[in-house]
Amino acid sequence: MIEEKKISMAVIRRLPRYFRYLSDLIKLDIKRISSKELSERMQITASQIRQDLNCFGGFGQQGYGYNVEYLYEEISKILGTDKRFSCIILGAGNMGNALANYENFKKRGYDILAIFDVSEDKIGKKINGIEVYSTDKLAEFVANNKVDIAILTVPNKKIIEAATEVTSLGIKGIWNFTPSDLSLGEGIVVENVHLSDSLMVLGYRLREKGE
């Protein structure tokens, strides 16, 4: 079903949104939706939606709309929601705590195996049932457990050190919560989370409304 052509990152970034909206529709027992309705719900133009879904082979019939469950299942497959990923968190501060407590990740296939920190008063405690280890134990832990993703919530000045260490241990995926944009070369996949970007978009839209 998936064509060989390269799918653009812009399309890929919209897939989790389709996934969420479609799962909402399923909960509401909605069987079928037109690209126009989906467009209104998602605030994406209908032509954009048609174009996006065409990257994956279509799924729709002209004038007939999309079969919600079928589309949901196909997008799930593309996103690999049946696959599981093992994650560790570096940094047991507030963000590390917040992420360890985020129940949605497990539902989406992302298991947090362990948390690492340098602070003596955090080591040995548990956050949402997940043990906090000393950063000294990181190499040993990664040697004994398959770890796909390192979630970095360390202080900004420690980010290069942390990223270098986890990638040298063979971890290929980095979810970076520090303000620094990481770019770690071909073999490593990095998602940089920039919370201020979303806040700046909110500010832009507020000013636009006010004018």
Next chain:
Amino acid sequence: MIEEKKISMAVIRRLPRYFRYLSDLIKLDIKRISSKELSERMQITASQIRQDLNCFGGFGQQGYGYNVEYLYEEISKILGTDKRFSCIILGAGNMGNALANYENFKKRGYDILAIFDVSEDKIGKKINGIEVYSTDKLAEFVANNKVDIAILTVPNKKIIEAATEVTSLGIKGIWNFTPSDLSLGEGIVVENVHLSDSLMVLGYRLREKGE
């Protein structure tokens, strides 16, 4: 400089990224950049960049590239980084704490005035110098202080109640960190932060690399 035509949300969402990349270039003392170079750094196609910047009147000269500082200043103006917004945080849990400690927001023009929580052991304390008040004091606080944005980090089951309260008090901007997608009608601007979306994109890219 800004044209009257409606700028699409997709373009607006990319502006903070341009803003960050350009400010990095300024720090590196780079004066001029081609759309090709900017494209490689930002992993957006050069034609997309040209198209995006054309929405705001261009800024570039064919074959000559972009003047980094000029482009940075124009995008700053569009994003309104010279404007200040007053924010409050509802919920002094881990995410509320993490956000209250995020230094970048103030730099970008977003001041956090106060935090509200229902928990007796949090009320009266300070987080990063910002006082935590009882939620009972919310209406009084908003009556006495101009508040542009409410940052909602309350438990998911409290989100409707919290959103209803802050909007009834006249707050027009909502930054929502709960997993629920809020949609609050015409007058209210909502940015829903879905951290799992970013994690799912990371998982997709990891699988794609591995195959």
